[in-house]
Each structure stands twice: as C-alpha cells, then as structure tokens.
Amino acid sequence: MFSCIQIVKKFAAGLAIACLPSFALASDWPVNSSPEFEALLEAAKEEGRVIVMGNPNLGDDIAAAFEEDTGLKFQLIPAGRREGPARFQQETAADNASFDIYLHGPANADLRDAGKYLSLGDHLFLPEVTEGSNWRGGALAYVDNTRLYNPVPSRYVAGRILVDSRQVDPSSITNWTDLLRDDLRGKIIAHDPNFPGAGQTLATFLTAKLGAKFVKDLYVGQDVALTGDMRQTTDTIARGEYAVALAPIARHIVKYQAEGFDFIKVISLQDHPGYLVGGASAMTAPSSAPHPYAARVFANWFLSQRAQTIYSNLMSVPSDRVDVVEGAWPKFVEPVEGEDYLDTYAQDWWENDRKVFAAELRKALSE
C-alpha cells in the first residue's frame, strides 16, 4: 500500500539523523569483554568515530548497531568495485588515509610488506572473537599468513552456474566441459574476465583447474556475452535472454527467486564445484588510519556474533562464525563439509598462483 505519510516520516527521521550528532548509548554488547578491550574502547572514545570504506549496502544497519554497541560514530565511504581499491592503494601508499578500515578483498602484499597496514590480529581482545571454536575450521581466517593484517570472517562458495531451466535441463550440465556443447553457443553470459572482480576470479580459477585452452574455448569459442554489470548475469537469465550464467552474484539470485523466478536454478558442477571467496568481508586498516583505536574496536566488533549476523543478512552470504547459523543467504553459497575448495582469499593463491594463471588467461584471451 502506497503510504506517503510513512515515507515522509522516514525522510524526516533520516534527515534528523543526518543533521544531528549521535547521542546513542552503548547497549549490553559485548556479552563478555576483557580489560584490554575496555581500554581500547576508552581510547577509541577519545577519537569519537570510525570511518569505514566499503560496500554501499553496509550503511545504515551496521552504523546503527555499531553506534549502539560502542557509542562511537560510524561513517561509511561507499566504495565502488573498481575505484575503491584504487583509492585505498593510493591513500595507503602515501600514508594519508581518509578512512580507518577498508572492507573489501585481499589487501596488497607490497603495501603490507612496506609496513603500511595497522596490525589487527594482535588487537583482537574479545573472547568471542579469539576463541577458535567459534570459527569454522577452528580459527578465524586471514588472507596473510602472518595472521595480523587481513582477517576474513565470511567465506562462501562462488563459481556456481545459473541456468534457465525452461531452456536447458539443469541435469544435462554436470561438468564444466558440458558448457562447450554446440547447443549452448551464444547462450552463455558471464562477468567480464578482463577486469578485477567476479569475472576475473572465475576465469583465473578455470585456467588453474582446466587450463587456458579450455577458458579460450569457452569464452571465445562459445561466444560468451560479457557484462560489467553485477546484476545482468542473473537479470538476463530471468528474462530468458540467455540460458546459462557463469558465477552470478548470490545476493541478486536471492532477490529474483524471492519474486517467484523459480525456473532459475543454481547448479554446482561436479568436477570443480567452486571456490571460496570472502566478498567484501576482508578487513584492512591502513597504518595512517585517522582513528587507529576506533579501527581496532571496529575490528573486534565486526568479528563478533552480533555484527556477523547483520553482515550475513545484508550481503546474503554465510559467516565463518559457527554461531551465525541462519539468515538470508541461500544454501548454495554454504561450503559443503569435506569438499575441497580453492580458497581464493588465501595468501598463497592471491599473491602467487593467481598472478601466474591471470597472465596465462590474459594471453589466451588476447590471442
């Protein structure tokens, strides 16, 4: 029902939030604290706020909860997929960051080696965060092997394919090589593998697992349509324009399925069922962060059950926390116990193997 009054009320409330300083009081969070964390929080209160650069969807829910729990103000610099990393790298390299925390993918190794990151791992003081049994695999995952700079609290399975079951029988596609069938030529859409992001991650993964020739046969030989639009893979399947989409974004699939598009089916290919990604959950703090204590408070908070529950629901992805068990994410992004996934957020892959395969991929696609 169209309710103008409701909209006006929300607008007025939002305007008040935008114009007035935060007077929120801290809630009962954390359930179990520690003296170190309390000292950190006290120091952070002197700084007053934390500035996070990350996905635009994180805004209000995270802000409200963080401000309520810590009494610190939360500000978001909404970061796009491509210019966000550029800004992060330029400001961090110049020791003049305008943000405290960057929530994105794995951070650059050269900046880490140059001492440009604030250590977070040794400033995690909340028992619920440091307790290994709270995390899948027995410990919080990090991109860096030093386990100091780049924690990743949410890893999920990507690299599935989406099928329009009206056009193609999902059970007829069981392996990646099935996508090379003649009847699928011109009917596949994928994210552009030429740019960093979902498209490049999938193509690099396929290069590693099946070789550059397969990737070329698939992308070029099958005349795969490429898009730079995150939603178009799912959107075009829902419209029936394409029969198969490679590595669609889970959040969009959830949205379309909720509106009754039950003919769009996610399938996992048996030979290589996907890989783990951390999405926008990997945290990095530049050493020049304007509010370093607040940055570490945010790190503790973001890794807690309360924050991970909010994050998982907002982004439709599961958390690595074992106590975040139900939410708005689809089953197909949950890692299956015992399955051997390639972890694309692990340092060895990110800093070494990925680069080798990405070079092979570039060469194959440009020939």
Place this chain on the structure above:
Amino acid sequence: MPETFSRNRAGFGFLRDCFFLAVLLLLSVGPIISILALSFDVSARGEPYQFGFDAWARLFEDAKSLDAAWTSLLLTIRVPLGLAIALVMAWLLVRVQVPGAALFETVFWFAYFLPLLPMVTSWNLLLDGPQGVLNQVIHAFGGPRAFFDMNSYGGIIWAHMTIQTVPILVILILPTMRLIDRSFEDAANLSGAHPLKTLRRVILPLALPAALVGAVASFLKALESFEVEQILGVQARIDVFSTRIYSFITEQPPMLSEAMALSSLFLILLVALASVVHLVQRRLAVPTGAENETHRTVSSYSASSKRIGAFVVGGYLFLTVGLPLIMLAMGSFMKLFGFFDLSQPWTVRHWETVLGSGDVQRSMLSTLGLGLSTAFLATLLFAAIAWTIMHLPERIRGVMAVATWLPWAFPSVVLGAGILQLSLMPGLSVMHGTIVPLILAMMIKEIPIGVHLLNVSMGQTHRETLEAAQLTKASPATIFRRIVLPLNLPALILVFMLVFAATIRDVGTLILIAPPDLQTLSILIFKYASLGEFEAASVLGTLLAILCVLVSLVTHYVATMNRRLR
C-alpha cells in the same frame, strides 16, 4: 573594446593581473605538467620519482589502447548530429518564438542537469533488447523482436546525444541566437523566404561562431566521457579512450603511468582544437542588434509555423527527456527493475529504505552544499580571470585563451586521480579529506567553458560605458564590481548554473577524492548502480531529478527577471 579600453596597469592593478594569470596557469597548465611528469614515472609504488619511457613504450605496443582512441573519435559523430538538432531547437525557441518557448528552454536546462547513470538505465528499460518497452511495442506491431539495442555504438551515441550533447549545445547557442539582429531575419521573411530557408541562409551562418565553439567544446567533452561507455560498451566490447584509462587507474595495482601517457596523447589534439576555437572567435563576429531590441521585437513567423515548431520541440523533449524520466520514476517503484510482468510489480519499499537512510540525507545536503559553494567561487574566479585576459596584449591573450582549454585534455577520472595524488603529497596533504580538493577539481574541470563564456560576454560590454567609468577615476576593482559584473549578470548566472550542474552530476572527478562527509548523490547513484542495485539508484536518480527541476526553475526565474530588468 578590448583593443582600445585600457586600465592603469601599474602598481597594485598589475600585481592583481599577474595573480589571476598565475591562478589560471596553475589550474590549467599545472595539471598538464603533473600528468606529463607522471607518465614518465617508472618508479615502483612508494619509491621516489624515477624518469623513464616504460609507460609510453607499453602504450604504443598496446593495440587495445590505440583502438580505443580511434573508437572514441568515431563516437564523436554525435557532435555534428547533436549540433544540427541544437541549432534547429535554438532557432525555434528564440527566433520563431514557438508557444511555450520559455518552458521548453527550462526543460533543456533540466535535461542538462539530469544525472547520466539513471537516465542511461532508463534508456535501457526502453530500448535495450527484446525486453525494451519500445522494442516490445514495435514487435507487437509486427516489427523485429529487438529493433533497438542500447549496448551498441548507436546506443552510446543516442544516450549521449539526448542526455548531454543536445541540451548543452542548445544552452550555449541560445544567447548568441538572441543577439542576432532581427532585421536580417525580417528582411528574409518579407522577401517571401520559407522559414527553413531563413534558417539555412540567414540564421545558421550568423550563429556559426557560437555553434562551432559549442561543437568543439562538446567534441572535447565527448572524448573524455566514460560513464555511459562503461555501462553500455562492455557487452558490445566497445572500449574507448576514457574507459581504457579508467581500466589502467583501477587495475590492481593501479597503472597510473600508463593512464597518464594515454591521456597525454589527447593533449596534442586538444591544443589544435583550442587554437581553432580562438581563431574562429577572433575572425567571426555576430552582427548583434541594439541591446534591448532583440527581445522585444515580435517574431515575424506565421502562427502555423510557430505551432509546428512547438510540436517539434515538444515532441523532441517528450521523447528524449520525458519518456526516460517516466521510466526512471516507474523503475523506482518496481519490485524488480524493469520487470513489468510480475503479478504485483509495484512497491514503495525502495523509497522507504532510501529516504530513511542517513547516508542519503547527508548526500543530499552534500550535493547542494558542494554544488553551490563550487559554483559561487568558480564564477567569481572565472569572471576575474576572463576580465584579466581581456586586457592582455593580443598575442598573450591568444596563448591564454588556448591555455584555458587545457583542462579538458584529460578525462575526469584522470583529473580525479591527479588531484588525489597531488593532495597526498607532503606539504599539500593538509587539504586531503577536506572540501578543498573537490572544489579545486571542479574548478579546473569547468575553467574552459566558464572563462570562455565570460570572455565572450565581457567582450560585448560597451566600451563607452567603461571609459566613462574610468574618467570618473573609478578604480579597476570598482569598475569590475559596479559595471562589469552587473552588465554581465546573465552570463554569470549561466556560468554559475553550468558549474553547479557539472558538480552535482559529476562522478569521474570526485569519486576518488570525496571524503565521507561529501559523498554526492551522483556518486552514490554510481556506486549503487555498479553493484546492480538499480531500484535504489532509480530512487536516488528521481530525487536528483526533482532537485534539478527546482534548480532549473530558479535559473529560469532569475534569467527571466534579469532580462526584464535589462
């Protein structure tokens, strides 16, 4: 006027002139030097500057970059097409004086203010592939299934022409059209010439100088635009100069030297075009009517010509502005953007979410605050620079006139990256994270059009007025404040609004430098759209459109009042 009217150039006045020229050079030539220098930087990240040719060598080996540069040139075909349409529209509005001309003019302003991204998304809803609404209509009448395709060269050209090229050309040509002496046209009409013949043989030749300058400006802007190509070009594998540069800047790690080298290539073309503009301005002058005569003379075109004209302008504006706007507003109320066939496709959920968001409220305030402060400061500065340039010796004036065009030698994304680099340098880092780099960036970006328009306007100030003021021993500052500024108020308002519009719709320049407190609506729209959140982007786009309507109406009101007063 400038040749004979001179000011006391000694002492403080001379110093002031030097100051404004230094500011101009700093804003226009400074970035060029920085970008050239960065293109020769071969140092690793975080290491001191090291000179080398690596980026340039890689650029000339990179077939993709060179292809992209050619594609950019190809896509500028929209400029002559847009110019032809704009000339006809301006003629109908000002010379034929079609019914509702004032309203139509406001709509052109409004069209220019509209944000690019939501409008492109709306065009996608209308024209893209089999699901495009207009394509479905055509198909229902027996036409092909996907008559139009937005993800194509044609789609990119159409989007630019409707959202940017035609509106800005109309805005730039209108003032010159108003100045054309009515007697030329009356003579043609009294001789029995058909209105279209009058347009072709009388009006077009007289409007040519302004039209050419506008066309060159549009041509340069066409080369640097990237948002539309970024959305519509990927699927059709259309890479242009600016998207290639954007790719370099957003690589991990960023390939800044390559981006700067590619930008520098464009500099040569720009200097050549800027020189042409300067020559055109010097050699071709519009024979103007007496100051108050043009607006008061009744149009000599017949009533039927006027009605047909109104139908043409109204039809064009409905098709290019009205339809996509309707789609934009509809999109903001859809559960799934573009899906009309859901059982219950409509919702107000996105409006509730967006309007209740503190980020959006801050964005609206930031957009207005940044737009108004930048426009105010830029207009004053540009006026001072234009005034200073006018009194320079002819040869230096020519060089300065060309220098004012230099900021358009590089795309806005490069300007943004350059300003970010600059604001991170030791000594300048104090301004990083403040509003200063944003205002600076937008000023640099708008210098060409702002200074140029004010130069043309001030050039038409009557010499006798200024000489009379000088005889009363008024200081140059007093003359500037009491005579030049009031007499050039229409141009000042025009520049103010153009800078304001450019600021509120800009994405490329500001996206890398906007601090958390100054995220504009356009930036927010870009970020939502880049994540595929089209419903939220449509709501924000509609909000920005409403803001643009209000600003357009204020502009129209101020301009009308000013014309009446004069």
